[in-house]
Each structure stands twice: as structure tokens, then as C-alpha cells.
Amino acid sequence: MSHAPAPADLRxxxxxxxxxxxxxxxxxxxxxxxxxxxxxxxxxxxDAALASLVAASPDSARAYRAVAAxxxxxxxxxxxxxxxxxxxxxxxxxxxxxxxxxxEGDRHIWIDYHLGADHAxxxxxxxxxxxxxxxxxxxxxxxxxxxxxxxxxxxRTRNLLACLEALADQEGGPGHRVTVVETDSEPRGxxxxxxxxxxxxxxxxxxxxxxxxxxNVGVVEATGDAPYVCVLDxxxxxxxxxxxxxxxxxxxxxxxxxxxxxxxxxxxxxxxLHAIGVRNGQGAADVPEAELRGLLLREPPGGCVWLxxxxxxxxxxxxxxxxxxxxxxxxxxxxxxxxAPLTRYDDPLLHLDxxxxxxxxxxxxxxxxxxxxxxxxxEHGYGDREKFxxxxxx
Numbered sequence: 453m454s455h456a457p458a459p460a461d462l463r464x465x466x467x468x469x470x471x472x473x474x475x476x477x478x479x480x481x482x483x484x485x486x487x488x489x490x491x492x493x494x495x496x497x498x499d500a501a502l503a504s505l506v507a508a509s510p511d512s513a514r515a516y517r518a519v520a521a522x523x524x525x526x527x528x529x530x531x532x533x534x535x536x537x538x539x540x541x542x543x544x545x546x547x548x549x550x551x552x553x554x555x556e557g558d559r560h561i562w563i564d565y566h567l568g569a570d571h572a573x574x575x576x577x578x579x580x581x582x583x584x585x586x587x588x589x590x591x592x593x594x595x596x597x598x599x600x601x602x603x604x605x606x607x608r609t610r611n612l613l614a615c616l617e618a619l620a621d622q623e624g625g626p627g628h629r630v631t632v633v634e635t636d637s638e639p640r641g642x643x644x645x646x647x648x649x650x651x652x653x654x655x656x657x658x659x660x661x662x663x664x665x666x667x668n669v670g671v672v673e674a675t676g677d678a679p680y681v682c683v684l685d686x687x688x689x690x691x692x693x694x695x696x697x698x699x700x701x702x703x704x705x706x707x708x709x710x711x712x713x714x715x716x717x718x719x720x721x722x723x724x725l726h727a728i729g730v731r732n733g734q735g736a737a738d739v740p741e742a743e744l745r746g747l748l749l750r751e752p753p754g755g756c757v758w759l760x761x762x763x764x765x766x767x768x769x770x771x772x773x774x775x776x777x778x779x780x781x782x783x784x785x786x787x788x789x790x791x792a793p794l795t796r797y798d799d800p801l802l803h804l805d806x807x808x809x810x811x812x813x814x815x816x817x818x819x820x821x822x823x824x825x826x827x828x829x830x831e832h833g834y835g836d837r838e839k840f841x842x843x844x845x846x
Contacts, residue, residue, distance in 0.1 A: 457537035464547070465536035467554045468502050469529050470565040472516060475499035477523035480563055482808055483718060483747055487562035494557035501553055505546050511535045524720065526745065529567060562750045566717055568742040593626035594699050595678040595761070599666035600634045600641065600686045607806040609641065610728075612686040614804065616648050617732040618694075625696035629678065632686075633670040635662060651675070657840040660819070661809075664770030664780040665839065671764055672835025681764050683757045689727055689802040690756075691738035698758050701797070708792025709759035711785070713801035716755055719746040724805040741800055754781030755801055763792050768830030772839070776819030777809045786826050 457465075474480050475495040481488040506512035512535040518528035540547040558564075596619060602608035612632070619630055629650040634641050639654040646652045655669045667683050680702050682695075698712055719727060723744040730739045767787045774780035788794050 457541065461537045461540045461547075462533075464540060464551055464554065465533045467558070468498065468536055468550060469519065469532045470567070471495055471498040471554065471557065472502060472519045472532065473523045473529065473565045473567075474561075474563065476520045477565075479524075479720075480747060484563065484749060484752075487749060491561040491563050494561050498550070498553045498557050501546070501550050505539065505543060505550065506536075508543065509535065509539050512539050526567060526571060564715070564748040564750070566741070566744065566746050566748050568740070568744050570740065570742040571723070571745050572743065591627060592629045592676050592678045593703075594628045594680040594682055594695060595671070595674050595676070596628060596630045596682045596684055596695075597667055597670035597674075598630070598632045598684050598686050599663045599670070600632050601636050601661050603636065603640065605640070607804075608686065609644070611689075611724075611804040611806055612641075613644075613648070614689055614728045614732055615684070615686055616645075618690045618692075621692055621732070621735070622695045623692050623737075625693070626699045628695055628699075629674070629676065631670045631674065633666040635666045635669075653837070655837045655840075660775040662772065662775045662840075664774045664784075665772040665835075668769040668772060668835035669837050671761070671769060673837065677761075679761055681759055681761050683759075685755050685803075687804040687806055688756055689731055689739070689804055691731075691800075693737070697799070702758055702760060705795070706793065707795050708763040709757060709785075709788045709794045710797060711751075711753075711757055711794075712797045712799040713756065714751055714796055714798050716749045716752050716801045716803050717741065717744065717746045718749060718803040719744055719805050721805045727802055727804070738800075739802060744802075746803075751796070752781070753785040755803060757781075757785070757788075759788060760792070763788060765830065767791050768828055768832060769834045771823065771828035772832070772834060773823050773828070774820045778818060779820040779823065779825075783823075783825055783828065787828065790826070 503516065506516045512532065515528055515532035515535050519532050522528060540550070598612070598615065600612055602612070616630065631651040631653060632645050632649050633653045633655055634645070635655045635657045637656065637658040642652060642654060653669060653673060655666060657665070671681055680699055682698065701710060723746055727739045727744060730736045730743070767784070770780050770784045774783065785794065
């Protein structure tokens with residue numbers, strides 16, 4: 453007589469399958485090289501123990517090989533999960549060893565894997581164009597600043613439009629203004645964006661993208677005197693109560709800044725289209741994580757930072773010496789923490805898929821390794837829209 457697998461075995465089977473994906477999917481080291489370096493040994497340890505276990509079962513071994521060969525395909529993952537539950541029950545010694553290895557790994561890994569229980573390959577219809585901002589309550593309590601560049605008019609522009617559409621669909625929140633700061637050699641997005649945001653700013657700069665400077669320009673050139681700032685990446689899809697919830701936290705809390713998430717869910721391509729379609733095309737208040745697939749990053753420093761406007765100016769905004777990929781978010785969070793209490797919440801954070809930028813210089817060195825961390829102050833001057841224009845014509 454067969455018995456249904458124990459819930460503990462089902463949970464462990466799911467975690468073991470996740471580790472198999474993490475060990476074999478090339479997207480994992482590509483998403484954050486530093487996080488991968490902290491996590492790789494744990495992935496390899498669990499994966500090696502799993503390979504030893506499945507050798508005792510032809511069905512499990514076959515499913516494991518399929519996951520290793522095609523880690524983005526979900527059917528082999530479901531097959532491996534199903535076969536492992538019974539195999540674990542039949543091998544209690546190895547089960548205990550694997551459970552201990554997973555528990556140890558879970559304490560230390562910085563990239564995890566998410567496959568929602570209701571994940572499906574079908575795609576919800578996506579909304580292509582953001583609505584124009586409606587009448588705004590006066591005065592505004594929060595100023596949302598979004599730095600942006602897309603020289604191909606591809607997924608990054610799609611993601612920004614989805615982000616703006618979700619920001620236009622807010623309920624119960626305070627007055628807010630949205631500014632997009634495009635930094636490029638020419639204003640490629642102007643025609644598309646000017647009617648979709650409260651303020652579009654073009655800040656001329658060729659060469660490497662400078663997110664830090666773009667954010668500073670957006671805050672410094674803000675109209676009005678909103679007491680709160682939200683620095684939001686152009687690839688974040690927010691829920692309908694995002695502005696109300698986070699503004700209330702700053703208004704009621706005894707801290708100067710917060711990050712509203714502990715894990716960022718970086719969606720794969722199909723889940724990105726599905727999430728945009730559900731949130732914007734279907735008008736849902738949020739996107740159930742059970743329908744999504746992606747990689748989870750533990751406590752990344754950027755993506756969405758909320759802070760009091762006075763604290764932003766106290767620290768001199770972001771360090772504008774950072775260019776290219778990496779470092780500016782860690783730096784500003786460290787300086788914000790030193791200036792005023794900073795906290796985190798446990799909200800979901802949906803990061804939409806796009807091509808990965810270069811993460812090192814041509815010589816393999818990090819872009820900003822030469823910058824002394826936490827050395828930026830307001831005395832450097834910040835937020836000058838003409839900063840790079842003047843340098844280019846000098």
C-alpha cells in the first residue's frame with residue numbers, strides 16, 4: 453500500500469530541486485558575481501549530495517540529469533521533485549544529511565530560486581503604453597525619481613513603461629510626483645515619456661551610464677517641497693498600495709530611510725511578460741508570486757530606496773563618481789545608515805527581465821574599485837544637470 457509523501461519530504465524535495473537549478477543555471481553567476489562567489493560552495497555541496505542520492509533510482513537520476521541539462525525548463529523540475537519525495541523517505545540516513553546541508557546552505561546563500569506553485573508558461577496580455585498622470589492632490593508628499601537609459605528602445609523601455617503604468621494605478625496614497633531622468637547623448641525617450649510622467653528631465657551624458665548623478669539631478673531639480681523621496685529603478689513593478697504603504701512608514705517611523713524588501717525577485721523573460729500583463733493589462737492590484745519564476749537576491753542595496761528628503765540632502769545624495777555597473781547603491785545605503793536610522797521591510801520586489809549590462813571593465817576589473825567607499829559628502833556638490841555637458845565641451 454503506497455502512502456502520500458510526508459510534507460517534510462515534499463519541502464525538502466523542492467529545496468533540493470532548487471539547489472540543482474542554482475548549481476547548473478548559467479543565469480545564476482551572471483546575475484550578481486559577488487553574490488555567486490558567496491554562495492557557490494553551498495550550491496555545489498548540496499548538488500553533489502543530491503547526485504549521490506539519485507544514483508539509487510533510475511527515474512530520479514533521469515529527472516536530475518534533465519534539470520542539470522536544461523535548468524530553465526520547469527517540467528523536469530516538477531518530475532525531480534515528485535521522484536525525490538519517495539526516494540528521501542526510503543533513504544533516511546541520506547535524507548538527514550541532505551536536510552542538514554540544505555539548512556546550512558539556506559543560512560548562507562545570497563541567490564535563491566523561486567518557482568511558484570501556480571507558475572505556468574502562458575503569458576497574460578501586456579499593456580504597451582502608460583496612462584497619462586491624472587490630477588494630482590496638492591501638495592505632493594513623495595517624489596519618485598527614476599533614472600533611465602535605453603539606447604535600443606527594447607526591454608528597458610518596455611519595463612519603464614510598465615513601471616510608470618503601475619505608479620499611475622495607486623490607491624489610497626498621498627500626493628506624489630514622478631520624475632524620469634534620462635541620461636544619454638540625445639533625448640531618445642522624450643516623445644514617449646513627456647506625457648507619461650509629471651516631469652521628464654534630459655541630462656546630457658555620453659559614455660558609461662551614471663545612475664548616481666541621474667538620481668541627484670532628479671531630486672535637486674524637483675519642484676515643490678515633498679518631504680519624502682523614493683528612488684526607484686526603471687525595472688521595478690510595484691503593487692497598487694506601494695506609495696501609500698511606504699509613505700506611511702516614513703511618516704510614522706523613527707527612521708530616515710528604508711528599503712521595503714529583503715529579497716528581490718528577478719523574473720525570467722516569460723514571467724516578466726506575465727507579471728506586466730497581470731498588473732497592467734488585467735488591472736490587478738498585485739501579481740501573485742505563486743505564478744512567477746525567477747532568482748531571489750538576498751538584501752540587495754538598490755532597486756527601491758525610500759528616504760526623507762532632508763536626509764538625502766544631508767548626505768549629498770548618491771556618489772556621482774560611480775559610473776557603469778555596481779557600487780553606488782551599497783555606498784548610499786551605508787551613508788544613509790550613518791546619517792539616520794535605516795530599516796528594511798519584507799514586501800515583495802519584482803524586478804523585470806532585461807539584458808544584463810557589462811559588470812566589469814574590459815580588463816576584468818570592477819568599474820568603481822578605485823573609489824574610496826563612503827567618502828562622498830554634500831561638499832562635493834551634486835545634482836548639476838550640466839556637469840557632464842560642460843566637461844564634454846571644455
